[in-house]
Amino acid sequence: MAQAPLFRLQCGVNSYEWGKKGSESAAARYAAATPSDDLTIQADKPYAELWMGTHPSNPSRDLQTGRTLLDLCSQHQGLLSEPVSAKYGAKLPFLFKVLSVNKALSIQAHPNKKLAEQLHARDPKNYPDDNHKPEMAIAITPFEGLCGFRPLGEVAHFLETVKPLRTLVGEDEAAQFIQAAKDEGGDEAPKKKALQKAFGGLMSSSADEVEKEINNLVALAKSEGADFAAGGVPSTKGDVLVELVTRLHGQYGSDIGIFVLFFLNFVTLQPGEALFLVADDIHAYVSGDIIECMAASDNVVRAGLTPKFKDVSTLVDMLTYNYAPIDEQKMNPTEYPYATLNRTAYSSGSEVMLYDPPIEEFSVVRTLLHGEGAKATFDPLEGPSIVICTNGKGTIAVGDAKHEIEEGHVYFVGSTAELILESAVGKEEDFTTFKAFCEI
Numbered sequence: 544m545a546q547a548p549l550f551r552l553q554c555g556v557n558s559y560e561w562g563k564k565g566s567e568s569a570a571a572r573y574a575a576a577t578p579s580d581d582l583t584i585q586a587d588k589p590y591a592e593l594w595m596g597t598h599p600s601n602p603s604r605d606l607q608t609g610r611t612l613l614d615l616c617s618q619h620q621g622l623l624s625e626p627v628s629a630k631y632g633a634k635l636p637f638l639f640k641v642l643s644v645n646k647a648l649s650i651q652a653h654p655n656k657k658l659a660e661q662l663h664a665r666d667p668k669n670y671p672d673d674n675h676k677p678e679m680a681i682a683i684t685p686f687e688g689l690c691g692f693r694p695l696g697e698v699a700h701f702l703e704t705v706k707p708l709r710t711l712v713g714e715d716e717a718a719q720f721i722q723a724a725k726d727e728g729g730d731e732a733p734k735k736k737a738l739q740k741a742f743g744g745l746m747s748s749s750a751d752e753v754e755k756e757i758n759n760l761v762a763l764a765k766s767e768g769a770d771f772a773a774g775g776v777p778s779t780k781g782d783v784l785v786e787l788v789t790r791l792h793g794q795y796g797s798d799i800g801i802f803v804l805f806f807l808n809f810v811t812l813q814p815g816e817a818l819f820l821v822a823d824d825i826h827a828y829v830s831g832d833i834i835e836c837m838a839a840s841d842n843v844v845r846a847g848l849t850p851k852f853k854d855v856s857t858l859v860d861m862l863t864y865n866y867a868p869i870d871e872q873k874m875n876p877t878e879y880p881y882a883t884l885n886r887t888a889y890s891s892g893s894e895v896m897l898y899d900p901p902i903e904e905f906s907v908v909r910t911l912l913h914g915e916g917a918k919a920t921f922d923p924l925e926g927p928s929i930v931i932c933t934n935g936k937g938t939i940a941v942g943d944a945k946h947e948i949e950e951g952h953v954y955f956v957g958s959t960a961e962l963i964l965e966s967a968v969g970k971e972e973d974f975t976t977f978k979a980f981c982e983i
């Protein structure tokens with residue numbers, strides 16, 4: 544029997560410690576928006592991630608039949624399209640998530656394909672996939688994160704002005720780094736080497752050294768206030784650093800990850816803003832709700848700010864040591880050219896925006912339909928999509944099939960289906976959806 548190309552998904556939510564509690568968590572609210580026998584939201588339990596896709600660690604299911612999406616795609620490969628199923632088999636090329644972050648996530652990076660295969664072969668328990676995991680984050684609420692190494696001059700500034708940091712890095716390593724960072728000319732390779740040496744020096748500190756220096760750091764931050772770190776740097780002022788050191792210390796105690804703050808860009812995203820992280824890029828999300836899309840993998844190499852398995856030497860060895868101002872990491876969405884807005888949508892400032900990272904496995908479209916009757920019609924795609932509504936309500940239609948969709952509802956849309964989204968909100972309200980898709 545042919546499989547309808549539009550069906551509602553029941554998606555699982557996981558309870559990592561850093562998730563927002565109870566219904567404060569968007570991941571929990573969205574999971575609870577779909578009937579499920581085994582989910583009752585508990586007020587004091589953290590709910591971190593809603594997973595939408597075929598990944599076996601938390602497989603999404605067809606709401607009507609209870610069959611896993613992987614099972615359906617295995618039986619009906621047309622849902623994925625011939626090119627996608629030829630290359631990726633029955634597994635979706637992407638994993639689509641909603642994260643609700645209450646406490647900082649681990650200092651982490653995701654291995655490239657080659658390293659992922661090696662780690663998976665060596666330690667399948669901690670590295671469940673043999674695939675890379677480049678990822679994109681799109682803010683649903685205001686979001687804070689640590690992403691990529693700072694411009695070297697900023698790291699040099701902190702090594703010069705924050706004594707506990709310099710002590711852990713090592714006076715010689717710090718001096719060599721500052722020298723390399725200040726050398727205006729010269730190629731990148733020796734600078735990246737100096738950065739790796741300084742970062743590696745920090746990350747090889749003993750627990751006792753960290754305990755001692757974290758107390759000095761917190762005391763210094765408290766006593767110096769806005770003058771902390773000589774007032775900080777343009778991208779992260781002294782008072783912001785004081786608040787972050789205090790907050791992370793409150794969350795994780797004497798954790799080396801707090802010192803990593805001085806090496807990484809601290810970025811805030813407003814709703815709709817996005818960033819993209821290539822494999823081997825260091826990061827740690829700090830707060831807020833995001834849509835996240837990634838290649839289908841759950842490989843995380845961690846080195847701090849976490850009770851989970853840490854693999855510090857692998858992290859220090861694997862990083863790209865790219866360094867750049869945060870604006871170079873942000874992604875700029877563009878108007879999606881394959882959707883048509885009706886007059887109501889057009890006149891009410893609705894928008895269909897494409898977030899298109901430089902990889903094959905996924906892109907994401909954010910559709911914001913403002914006011915009653917605003918409609919967007921999407922050209923057929925040769926590939927699979929997953930749609931989630933994050934605000935308001937409306938209808939989702941493919942061919943003759945038309946369903947109501949509201950906040951938290953998730954739908955799978957099979958290949959070459961012409962998709963129509965129409966809002967059913969008040970004239971001053973928004974109906975917002977995100978659609979992850981792969982087309983090769």
Ligand SMILES: NNC(=O)[C@@H](O)[C@H](O)[C@H](O)COP(=O)(O)O
Nearest residue numbers: 559648649678828835843849851
């Ligand atoms: N940057 N975001 C991600 O990579 C998410 O998709 C991961 O699932 C989380 O980072 C996992 O974080 P923990 O290992 O619990 O610290």
Ligand SMILES: [Zn+2]
Nearest residue numbers: 651653678826
């Ligand atoms: Zn990550």
